[in-house]
Structures are given as C-alpha cells and as structure tokens.
Amino acid sequence: MKLDHSPPPTVLRKAPSGIAGFDEITGGGLPRGRATLLTGGPGSGKTVFALQYLINGARNYGDPGIFVAFEETSQRIMANAESFDWKLAQLQRRKLLFIDAQPNFEHTQTGDFDLCGMLAGLGLQATQMKARRIVFDALDIVLAFLPDLAARRREIYRLHEWLMDRGLTCIFTLKATVDEPNSITQQPYGFMQFMVDCSVILNHSVVAGVSQRNMRVQKYRGSTFDENESPFVIGDRGFNVAIVRTLGRADVRVTNERVTSGIKRLDTMLGGGYYRAACVLITGFPGTAKTTLSGAFAEAACRRGERTLFVSFDSDGTEVIRNLASVGIRLDRYLKSGLLRMVSARTIVGSAEMSLVRIKAIAAAHRARCLVIDPVSALANSGTDLAAHGVGQRLIDWSKADRITMVCTSLLNEISQHSGTDTPLHISTLADTWIHLSYVVQAGERNRGMSIIKSRGTAHSNQVRELILSNAGVTLADIFTAGGEVLMGTMRWQKESAERVAAEVAEVAGKVKLVTLDAQKAELEVRLKAVQTELIAKQLEKNLLARTTASRKAVMLHGSVRMRELRGGDAPKKHK
Amino acid sequence: MTRRSIYKFRLYVADDTINSSQAIANLHALCKTHLSGRHEIEIVDVFKEPQRAILEGIRMTPTLLRLAPLPIRRIVGTLMDTQRVLETLELDTRV
Numbered sequence: 001m002k003l004d005h006s007p008p009p010t011v012l013r014k015a016p017s018g019i020a021g022f023d024e025i026t027g028g029g030l031p032r033g034r035a036t037l038l039t040g041g042p043g044s045g046k047t048v049f050a051l052q053y054l055i056n057g058a059r060n061y062g063d064p065g066i067f068v069a070f071e072e073t074s075q076r077i078m079a080n081a082e083s084f085d086w087k088l089a090q091l092q093r094r095k096l097l098f099i100d101a102q103p104n105f106e107h108t109q110t111g112d113f114d115l116c117g118m119l120a121g122l123g124l125q126a127t128q129m130k131a132r133r134i135v136f137d138a139l140d141i142v143l144a145f146l147p148d149l150a151a152r153r154r155e156i157y158r159l160h161e162w163l164m165d166r167g168l169t170c171i172f173t174l175k176a177t178v179d180e181p182n183s184i185t186q187q188p189y190g191f192m193q194f195m196v197d198c199s200v201i202l203n204h205s206v207v208a209g210v211s212q213r214n215m216r217v218q219k220y221r222g223s224t225f226d227e228n229e230s231p232f233v234i235g236d237r238g239f240n241v242a243i244v245r246t247l248g249r250a251d252v253r254v255t256n257e258r259v260t261s262g263i264k265r266l267d268t269m270l271g272g273g274y275y276r277a278a279c280v281l282i283t284g285f286p287g288t289a290k291t292t293l294s295g296a297f298a299e300a301a302c303r304r305g306e307r308t309l310f311v312s313f314d315s316d317g318t319e320v321i322r323n324l325a326s327v328g329i330r331l332d333r334y335l336k337s338g339l340l341r342m343v344s345a346r347t348i349v350g351s352a353e354m355s356l357v358r359i360k361a362i363a364a365a366h367r368a369r370c371l372v373i374d375p376v377s378a379l380a381n382s383g384t385d386l387a388a389h390g391v392g393q394r395l396i397d398w399s400k401a402d403r404i405t406m407v408c409t410s411l412l413n414e415i416s417q418h419s420g421t422d423t424p425l426h427i428s429t430l431a432d433t434w435i436h437l438s439y440v441v442q443a444g445e446r447n448r449g450m451s452i453i454k455s456r457g458t459a460h461s462n463q464v465r466e467l468i469l470s471n472a473g474v475t476l477a478d479i480f481t482a483g484g485e486v487l488m489g490t491m492r493w494q495k496e497s498a499e500r501v502a503a504e505v506a507e508v509a510g511k512v513k514l515v516t517l518d519a520q521k522a523e524l525e526v527r528l529k530a531v532q533t534e535l536i537a538k539q540l541e542k543n544l545l546a547r548t549t550a551s552r553k554a555v556m557l558h559g560s561v562r563m564r565e566l567r568g569g570d571a572p573k574k575h576k
Numbered sequence: 577m578t579r580r581s582i583y584k585f586r587l588y589v590a591d592d593t594i595n596s597s598q599a600i601a602n603l604h605a606l607c608k609t610h611l612s613g614r615h616e617i618e619i620v621d622v623f624k625e626p627q628r629a630i631l632e633g634i635r636m637t638p639t640l641l642r643l644a645p646l647p648i649r650r651i652v653g654t655l656m657d658t659q660r661v662l663e664t665l666e667l668d669t670r671v
Binding site for chain 1: 588590591593595596598599602622623626627629630634635636637638639649650651652653654655656657660661664
C-alpha cells in the first residue's frame with residue numbers, strides 16, 4: 001500500500017450529479033476524484049441515487065462510469081431502472097459498465113483474504129473505458145465476508161487508496177439504520193464517515209402516517225453545503241430534492257409583461273393585469289369564488305396557448321371543470337388539446353414539502369407557464385407546521401425562477417375574519433398581488449365583494465367591486481355607496497332602478513318646462529308685436545292730428561280775411 | 577488413494593501482499609506433504625494479468641482453484657487451515 005499523498009489540488013472541483021436539487025445543496029455536486037459515502041436504511045433510495053449519478057455523468061457530463069453491484073445482479077438493477085425515464089439501454093456499454101460482484105457463498109474460506117483481485121480487474125476496465133466515475137453499491141455485503149474488523153478496515157482503506165490513485169469520483173453505498181442519525185458513527189462501518197470526503201445520509205421515515213424522505217449532507221470537506229435535511233421524492237425521473245434558493249444565486253430576470261387575469265375589469269383595476277411570473281394570492285372564505293377567479297385566469301392562459309397546470313386540493317379535476325363550466329369558464333377543450341393539465345392533489349399524500357416537490361415535478365413535465373394551486377392553504381394541513389413553514393417561500397422562489405405565473409387561492413378562517421390578513425403559509429407577505437374576496441351580508445342576502453389589498457409595482461384601484469357570477473361569465477360591478485353604506489346585489493339593483501326612474505321623471509319634467517317656456521315666449525313675442533303695431537298707429541294718429549290742426553288754423557285765418565273781403569262793408573280801419 | 581491422478585492448481589495472488597505470500601507458502605507446504613510428485617501449480621498475479629482476473633471472475637485474492645481432477649474447487653484465503661483445505665480438495669489425509 002502506497003502512503004504518499006499527492007498534494008491536494010488548490011481548488012476543489014466537483015462532479016455534478018445532475019440530480020435536481022442535490023447539486024444546489026452541495027454547490028455543484030460530489031467532490032471530484034474523491035469518495036462519497038451514501039448511507040441509508042432499506043428502501044431509502046441509495047441505489048437509485050448512485051445509478052442516476054452514473055447515468056447523468058455518462059450522458060450529460062462526458063464521464064464514463066462503472067457500477068459495481070455487490071448485492072443485486074446487474075440484470076435486476078437494469079430491470080428496476082426501466083421503471084424510470086432514463087432510457088438506460090441507450091447508453092452504450094463503453095459509457096456505462098455494470099459489473100456483477102456478488103460474493104459467492106459456495107466458496108470455502110480459510111484465512112484472511114483481500115479485494116485485490118477485483119481492484120486489478122476494475123483497474124483494467126477503468127483504464128480501457130476511461131472511466132471517471134464509479135459506484136460500489138452495497139459495499140457492506142462484501143465487507144461482511146472478510147474475517148474480522150481489522151481486515152474490513154484494511155480493505156476499505158485499500159479501496160480508498162486505489163480510488164485516490166486513479167482519480168475516480170466514487171460513491172459507496174452502505175446500509176445503515178438511520179432512525180437516529182447520530183448513531184451512524186457507532187455502526188460497524190462508522191469509521192468510513194471519517195475517511196470519505198463527503199457523506200450523504202438518506203432517510204425514509206413515517207411521520208404521523210405520512211411517508212417522508214429526507215436527505216442530509218453530513219459532511220463535505222472543503223466545501224460549503226446546505227446542512228439541513230432536505231425532503232426529496234423519487235419520481236419518474238428519479239431523485240428530486242427540495243431546495244430553497246440559496247444566497248448568491250443571480251436574481252430572476254424581472255419583466256414588465258402583463259398577463260390577463262381573465263376578467264377584463266380586474267385587469268383595468270390592476271393597471272393591465274398580473275405581471276408575468278408574479279405570484280397572485282386570492283384569499284377568501286369558503287364559497288367566495290376563489291376557484292372561479294383562478295379558473296378564469298387558467299382559461300385566459302390557455303386561450304393564449306400557454307401550457308397551464310391546475311392543481312386542485314379540494315375536488316377532482318373533472319368536478320372543477322364542470323363547476324367552472326357553470327359560470328361560462330370552459331376548460332374541457334384545453335384539457336383535451338393537452339394545453340391544460342388538471343391534477344387532483346388529494347392523491348398527493350405526504351408532507352407539504354412532498355406535495356411541493358411533486359407539483360414542481362409535474363409542472364416541469366408539463367412545461368407549465370401558468371400554474372393554479374387551489375387552495376395553497378391545503379399544503380399546510382399535512383405534515384408538521386415546521387415543515388410547512390418554508391414551503392410558501394420555496395414555492396414562490398421556484399415559480400419565479402422558472403418564470404411561471406402562479407395564482408394561489410387560500411382559505412381564511414372565519415375566526416380570523418377581523419384581522420383577515422394572515423394566510424397559513426405566510427404567502428400573503430410574499431405574494432406580488434393579493435386579491436381578497438369577501439361576503440357582504442345585507443338585507444337578507446349575501447353578495448361577493450372583491451378588493452385588491454396589494455399589487456406590487458402597479459397602480460391599482462382602491463375600489464371594492466361586486467363580483468357577479470352568471471352562466472355568461474364573471475363580471476365586476478361598481479358598488480353603490482349611499483349614506484356611508486355599501487350597497488350590493490338586489491339593493492344595488494334597486495338603487496340603480498330608482499335612479500333610472502328618477503332620471504326619466506326629471507327628463508320629462510324638463511321637456512315640459514321647455515315647452516311651456518316656449519309657449520310663454522311665443523305669447524310674449526306676439527304681444528310685443530301687437531303693442532309695437534299699436535305704437536306705430538298712435539304715432540301716425542298723432543302726426544295726423546298735428547297736421548290737421550295746423551291746416552285748420554290756416555284755413556280759419558285765410559277764411560276770415562276772405563269773408564271780410566267778400567262782405568266789403570266794414571271799413572278796414574276796424575282791423576287797426 | 578489408489579488413483580494416482582495429477583492435481584492441477586491455479587493460485588491467484590496480488591503482488592506480494594502478505595495474504596498472497598502466505599497462501600503461496602501454505603500451498604507449497606501442503607503439496608509437499610500430501611501430493612508429493614503429483615501436482616502442478618500455476619501462480620497468476622492479478623495485477624500483472626488483470627484481464628485474466630476479469631475473465632475468470634476473480635475478485636478476492638488469494639484464490640485457489642483446483643482445476644484437476646474435476647469438478648473445479650475454489651478456496652479463498654491464505655489457506656492457513658490445512659484441515660479445511662484438505663477437506664475441500666477431497667484429499668485423503670491418511671496417505
């Protein structure tokens with residue numbers, strides 16, 4: 001055994017696993033050229049993880065790999081892998097090699113032995129195919145054959161030395177009961193934890209009847225890593241680890257693009273609609289048409305030809321479609337064309353994290369651009385509160401990172417009606433737009449009121465609107481305020497009618513008045529004309545009178561002279 | 577033992593590791609004692625001939641194969657327990 005260690009490389013390089021979430025947790029993957037220990041109980045997903053690491057390496061990162069199977073035969077492993085969407089058969093033999101190394105129980109053993117035979121063979125194969133990754137699956141099986149602990153320890157160190165010499169990036173998987181994670185170091189191969197450069201623990205437990213898979217990086221020499229337990233699921237594509245967006249990652253590109261809410265008037269109230277990649281929260285009590293509002297959004301998205309995912313926790317997908325059809329929101333055609341995918345999340349059992357991971361996986365598979373979660377508060381119902389706490393943030397981080405426009409509905413408790421502001425997952429503080437739906441009970445009827453509590457980055461209306469559902473669709477109506485009281489529903493209608501009648505009366509009265517005035521004016525004009533005529537007549541009469549008087553005087557003077565002349569009897573001196 | 581058949585052995589070893597050296601010594605001693613004059617031993621170093629280790633399915637060293645007489649018998653280890661080795665090889669120890 002050689003003991004001289006080459007000086008450690010200045011920068012730790014990493015071999016990406018290509019496993020969703022894991023590379024984020026470890027800041028890039030497994031330590032390249034070093035060994036990683038993967039421990040976990042039965043059925044915790046060790047083999048799946050290791051196999052996926054090799055397949056991704058061979059297919060995506062140009063790292064040929066070797067899978068050394070100590071427990072199951074390679075045929076069985078490959079058959080099991082068929083259930084995943086990995087297309088294992090396509091990977092050529094020279095890129096991914098399976099080696100059966102199940103110990104033969106028929107052998108007689110006398111005395112000590114070692115694993116050099118295997119390493120010699122592996123060394124040749126690794127060189128021939130230029131392997132850069134290797135997995136020793138179920139190392140404990142072969143170690144159990146060695147006569148004593150000292151031999152096991154020696155062989156593990158021999159193996160490790162061999163790996164280091166060849167610069168292979170290795171995963172050892174090892175069985176361990178991890179009910180108490182701290183007890184791992186107490187177990188037979190606990191010393192391996194100290195030997196390897198990276199140690200990952202897989203845990204499969206049942207909490208309150210809910211299956212929960214967790215992964216935790218226990219150590220990672222020379223690298224920072226997410227130290228918390230991260231929930232994961234094993235889906236069609238293999239591992240999927242839930243992660244929080246870590247600090248230092250570039251922020252998501254923001255956009256000014258708007259998408260319609262599906263309701264014209266609401267768009268106007270929001271100054272053009274929701275922002276693309278925004279998170280919209282619709283809160284309200286049961287029956288306030290939260291689903292309807294989110295359905296309108298989904299329909300509008302499909303009409304634009306955007307792939308949409310509708311996750312319903314309350315009812316079956318078909319029920320939602322039927323119910324929405326009653327208010328003129330037709331989703332069935334988009335379901336048929338494949339644009340829309342309905343998921344009844346009642347079938348997703350598990351913690352909030354699990355549901356989130358599943359939703360993410362489904363959204364990715366559907367390539368969804370728009371997402372509806374109805375209601376998101378259901379996420380908080382399963383699992384522990386602690387687990388549910390970060391889910392909201394993770395949900396929003398993810399949707400923004402993937403530029404998915406998301407509409408979430410959330411149920412509010414009747415009790416918290418007065419505050420009316422706190423949602424179970426604390427999404428309300430994180431959401432970009434928050435629309436609140438409420439009931440107004442008045443004059444023996446309930447009506448739906450809608451208001452925008454906040455909408456980041458947009459001027460938005462402060463008005464409460466009445467939400468009206470009919471088989472023609474969803475509309476928003478102005479509400480009436482009278483004497484400081486909000487009027488909705490029939491009262492609004494009554495008020496509207498009364499105003500209409502009053503307006504008609506006023507119009508008629510105005511017309512009547514106009515006619516009357518016209519008549520009066522006409523009459524006055526006529527009278528004015530008559531008086532003017534009379535005035536002219538009087539003037540003429542006056543002129544005539546003056547003329548007549550003058551002529552009579554003249555006549556009279558002339559007449560007396562003439563008469564005297566005619567009489568001639570009187571002496572002219574009488575006139576003197 | 578009436579049949580004087582030849583015993584053919586092949587011992588896979590790894591370099592000059594302690595286990596391998598012990599196995600070689602034990603095998604020689606055993607043959608000298610019990611199979612004097614009727615044995616052949618081939619020693620294969622897996623590090624020198626890794627291709628053979630792959631083809632012949634050798635994972636643990638040292639591994640002893642009895643190729644003749646048939647059937648093939650396989651013993652893993654340093655061969656320190658002579659009695660056990662003799663039993664596996666079906667050798668009559670009374671000779």
